[in-house]
Amino acid sequence: MATYDVIVIGAGMVGAACAHALANAGQRVLVLDARLGGATNAGMGHLVVMDDNPAELALSQASLSQWQAWAPRMAAEAPGTAFNACGTLWVAQDAEEMQEAEHKRARLQAHGIACELLSARELAALEPVLRPGLHGALRVGGDSMVYAPNAAEWLLGRAATPIQVEALHASRIEGRRVHCSDGSVRDGGAVLLAAGIHATQFCPELPIRPKKGHLAITDRGSATVRHQLVELGYVKNAHQTEGTSVAFNLQPRPTGQWLLGSSRQFDTLEPAVDNAVLARMLRRAIEYVPSLAERNAIRTWTGFRAATPDGLPIIGRHPEREHLWLAVGHEGLGVTTAPATARLIASSMLGTAAPIDPAPYAATRFVQECAA
Amino acid sequence: MTRTTPTRCDLLIIGAGPAGMAAALAAAGSGMRIAVVDDNPAPGGQIWRDGPGVQLPPLARQHRRALARHTNIEILCGTRVVGLGERASTGDAASLILENATRGWTQHASRLILCTGARELLLPFPGWTLPGVTGAGGLQALIKAGLNVRDQRIVVAGTGPLLLAAASTARKAGAQVLRVAEMASWGALAAFAAQLVRWPAKAWQAPTLLHPGLRANAHVLEALGSTQVKAVRLQRGNTVEQLACERIACGFGLVPNTHLGQMLGCILGERSGLQVDALMQTTVPGIYAAGECTGFGGSERALVQGAIAGHAAAGESAAAQALQHPLARWNAFADALHRHFPLRAEALAALPRPDTFVCRCEDVAHGALQARSSWIDAKLHTRCGMGACQGRICGAAAQVLYGWAPQPARHLLSPARIATLADAGSEPTHESVPRI
């Protein structure tokens, strides 16, 4: 039986990026995916610098550089990845939010991230679909978007050492061995868990909770939107730990369709669309883009983000279980931060220099290290 | 934003074709408040489609007059089910989000009868996206709704009884039907004609449907033209024939419209229709189904099934039972029909070229799909089935071409105005939304 250097559980963006990085470093990698479809398939694929705390900023900034470096290759080799450097507009609806926009600008510019404030007039000229009366926006030009399922597939198919992918449901990790639900086993030098909300199936000690989100996509229309449009209130929204909330988030797809989000609901694994939450989300979106009311939605769906108590992912060695590494809990930023996650994991597993400080993402903040 | 008030009825019937009309009339005597919903501008479904220049059969006119006489029956034409709504009461069979040209709302119903009919099986061939290519039943429907085809040269192709019916409609509308290219063999056609004789009500139709341009063992190869149809290439036995024409009407039989039933949890039975028992009950309590959505069976069977469902939904089991004998007769006719136009999947799978679009909504080509492993895999990576028709056209085609089992949508049955969905949440008296 072939053994692998690393067995990765989960072929979502995080698993795919980690497999890609490890394979590029010469590792023989096997990826196991149960084909359940996770956050990578459901989400928006918005590549966005998030600056709520330094660790999040470091991870997303490093990742965006990598996405930008990959962009020309993706365009040439896999046009279905639809990478688009559209930028984000963080929209301010009142003076308080405009102040928040100014603080955000200061923080981003301090880290060398290009961004500029737009006045109400400039905002209206750039994005005429937005309702009159908004106060302005912060434009982050380096943000972009990608069609995540195809980008993950591209990463898995384009490594220096071929990556083996098997459609298998992993059921248990026992040291270096992964047991699958069809009774078979796979052996590796190490195991990397990148299974999103399913991580707690293997490691119940990890404090990962599902955060359900709703999405809708419209039909094509003639009105143009140039940037991903997000309300500044999104940030307060994203870090709430209880309750159900919605925030305005609109992504213009290359086809001219608009992808709409977002909502957050805790501790439900019910995949069915909740009409009441969807309605709230859409009403919020209509408040920002009144012409939305007349557009047709052609599909609605839900997804589950894997959320940790402090909003940061868990990246690195498992403190208690030998040969097990973790890359989970990325919540709504998994697609964005997959590249830097992958480099952190590769450096940790291969003993090379970490690209950024790995301490904020360490699993030891949740799980006690075994006594030596 | 103004909110529209959800509405309630005792019996909600989806589809105002023969099955839906028969169901409403059967249940009318019970006094139940009945609403019949149909997305076409007038009742009648496909076979009794109304339009300028259509002479409705007497039976169709009788049904429409009878419906109008009942004050407890409301017909909502131009109204479509767009999705599943929030339930108001656990005793309800369903709550559905409806939408018409001006508004959307949630309709609650104690009982539901699905009479959603069937759609035509449309399969890809090179050039099938050219303006001028339609289904065979599709051309018939368009002509009934006023499409002018006078003096246009038309080739009808595909397989099934719909071809000759479409050719007949087109001829009566003044078109020149050059050819009816039926994929089945002469033997199959002759056997079908022989079967028709067993049903006197159908037999008189048989000679009127025959067409001098009818050719068996013939199928379409390609639609030619740059911006619209100019000609068609046909395979006839071992030879290839090219005919200049303005329209190609090509269909391969019927597919039951089961998406709404499946979304509601109903199980499929034989012939890909919704499974029903002798009283037309589906596998979900309170939900019945009748007509072509239970499997292809013809309009006479649809009328009987509809009446059974209407009586059963109204709690009139004796009246429902009394119709079992005519039902058995028309079930036998349906069985006979099924045997004579089997799909030749191998030949059909060879029609599209790698660059032929299979998903017309998202322009996904056959070559891109052949590389994928399943319907879900294809949807995710090529966006096939993610467009406005929600996989109804390409999903049925993918089943024939690749053997995939397409799955219907889970929430939206049809594109819906965002305003409708924004309104379709439950009605809280005070919204406890943390204002962020």
Added chain:
Amino acid sequence: MKNTAAMVEVQVGAARVLVRVPAGSSVAAALAQQPPGCTRLSVSGQWRAPLCGMGVCHECRVLINGRERLACQTVCEDGMHITTSSAQPAGTT
């Protein structure tokens, strides 16, 4: 009772070309007076026209008085303004 002689007049396109059809005709029938009756531009920029005739395929999406509707299932009314889809195909801004 049907008055088959009655006609209805609709306006087609940005130029508001007047089209007369028998009362009860569908918008698809009115558009087909300019053969082949195209209704929308596909994702890759091809013109499409009605295919299924019964509200399933959505090829006949048009704007009627500004609202998107299916031409094959909408009856013409006097003064209706019909514009075919002006959505941009992929690859254009």
